[in-house]
Amino acid sequence: MPLFPRSSLRWKLSAAIACVSVLVAVALSLVVHNAARVSMIDNSRDVQDERVQSALRIYEVTGKKVFSAQLDDPALPKPLKEFAARGERATYVQDSGGAPIVWAETPTNDGRILSLRTTFKDRYSVLVDLDQALIVGSLAVVVGGTALGVLIGGQMSRRLRKAAVAARKVADGNPEVRVRDAIGGRVRDETDELASAVDAMADALQDRLEAERRVTADIAHELRTPVTGLVTAAELLPPGRPAELVRNRAQALRTLVEDVLEVARLDGAAEQADLQEVALGDFVRRRVLALDPDAVVTVIEDAVVHTDPRRLERILGNLLANAARHGKPRTEVSINGPFLRIRDHGPGFPDDLLREGPSRFRTGSSDRAGGDHGLGLTIATGQARVLRARLTFRNAPASDGGGAVAQLLLPR
Template sequence: MTPRPTRPGLRSSVTAAFAVGAMLLSVALSLGTYLSARHVLVEQRERTALRQAFADAALVRDSLRTPGTGVSEALNSVAPPAGASMYVRRDGEWYSSSLDQSGEELAAEVRPIVGSGSVGVAWTALTEPNALVVGIPLPAVDAEYYEVAVADELDATLRTLSIALMVGAALTTLAGAGLGRAASARVLAPLGDVASAALSVSEGNLRTRLRDTRDPDLSVLVGAFNHMVDALHDRIERDARFAADVSHELRTPVTTLRTSLTLLQRADGLSAQARHAVQLMSEELARFHRALEDLLALGRLDAGINEAELRPTGARELARQALVTSGRPRTLLQAQDSTPDPAVLVDRPQMVRALINVYDNADLHGRGFARVVVSEHPQHVEVHVRDRGPGVPPGDRQRIFERFARAGGAKAGTGSGLGLSIVAQTVNQHGGTVWCTHAEDGASEFVIRLPRHAAREEA
């Protein structure tokens, strides 16, 4: 399959447009300047050659009037200007002051004009460079005078002018490209601010706003973006409050139902079928209660981490407290207590709850919680939680952190489907990341990475 060509970016397009515009403008100006200068120089050269030819023709005519003076003697008596040749046609014969070229060929274009009794001026390309031919009739001596002046100086001047104009056009094109680059950077700078703000909003920082500007063209964009973020923030807060309110309103009747079912389970005289039904109701109600608690936790997280109380806490201390709070033995934490506990800046209750959710996930879906290991690095701390299961398929390792997503397990259907999503949102709002990978023995390993808090460690 042939790959589609990549379209140039906006900055490249603007730079190219400026460069092409500058090139076209400079070429037009250079061409106009060259043609105007060439016209002036050519006219000036023609006037100079005409004056010189009239002067030389007068000298030749006066010499020919002298009795006994031949045409060759008359030509030799006149000193032509540098680069010029003189020709005289008399009685059908051609006489020349130079033997370089035939006067008949050089004067071919002006001979009809001179033959009619007028002065003729024309350019010829028979020389290198071109030459100016001036023809003057001499009726007093029954002759025609021709003077051929090679335009060496004019050619050199025009060549120098053309080179200078081409260099100027090239420099103008480069200057236009540089100006286009600077202009595109200036134009794209607000778009870069919008992109950075949008990225910050997508990462969950809904307090991000664009700064007000006095630019009337950008004020509309800034106002629309900030209004969009405000509306998004309000919508998320309404949804979070709605979920929290619903969960809170359901907590009381659920608690009443659990208490009633507990009393019913302890009652005597229930048949085996009724006791089994009561047990199923109790399990489903417990699952429903866990889902309500998770929804309340998600509602608090959606309200923002800024409402939490962040304190520097040891990573091993967090892992150990999560084990104790969930009723698990401390020996599941494999760490070197002799080394300083790496510190992280977290809201302690939220992070403990997140770790407990990972532990519970290992028990519910990973055939049992195996161990937790805390590893420290120069810039971050990692908490590794390993289970005893067969591992999570690669295609489900990212999806299991979505809300109400499950990937099977030994006790499928016992969780709320919100535990790992709470973990992901909690860790992300603390500036960290969480992912699922596989261990050497094929089991699943969940890794929570949090930034280190060096200030507490130095203290």
């Protein structure tokens, strides 16, 4: 499982900066604390050593003990006793759970041990104050670093989100959108390089697609006149089976040319819908009755939608034709608000269509002798895009009888 599931770049960057700030603050605080403690202890030992020397001089001259000095103190730590046995002066720090106890000893001329024991509480309190200051400073560094991470990460996240939105618009067929212009800003960073690369890729793909679309449209347009003449000439043939076959094939060729021209126009992203307010239930009921009288129409909830009736009729006709050609009776059409659903009871859509969407000249059948050229669903999808509607395909579960289900969601 990822450490930051579905989280934004802002919070990832903020968390990373916060972690680094904590590590740096803790490391520096430990270094400063240890350095200050070592310095305090060394200074205390130096002071204690000077005191024990002064106390020794006064004791040897006057016989008096100053600075609370003790002779042969039974609490003297063992390491100091060993130093004294060797005739050496030494200091020793004893941990007491709070302020450390600093010892100092020195042998006397009469063979005894003069020692001092002092707790430097004032210096220890300075160390405590230093620790508190380090804690406050560390918290300030962590909070400041996190806030900086939120600021920088937020700016980068906003730029990337704008780039993603612009890239989706380009993918939806809007050739006017440029990712670099969408992200804006004066800062020049890797996001600008990414945006420029996406724009360059989109321009190259658009040029290639436009070139292919023009070739397809030109070919279909050039074929339109001779095909129309062929259809007209076929109508003049004398009655008979050969003439019927010629007329059928000529009409199929004419339909193919018209469909190819329509696909080319839809690919050009220049098509505009003539939007009108349409009562969806009544519209679908009348069109289905004309296109497929055997289909069953159910209006669960009627709705008024803002759409182009001609294009909607084209989508509806292609979906019904696909259901009649590849499905099994009866075709069911249901309207639930702006949601239109068409279902047959056949084998369902092919897996590659569900996975990749409609593809040109792919019919799901190896029989190429019929009138189906695999452009119906492609045209329906393109017309839905012009209407700013959403057309999806799925298969009904086998437990519910199976079949292909096309779903169209129209804007109200």
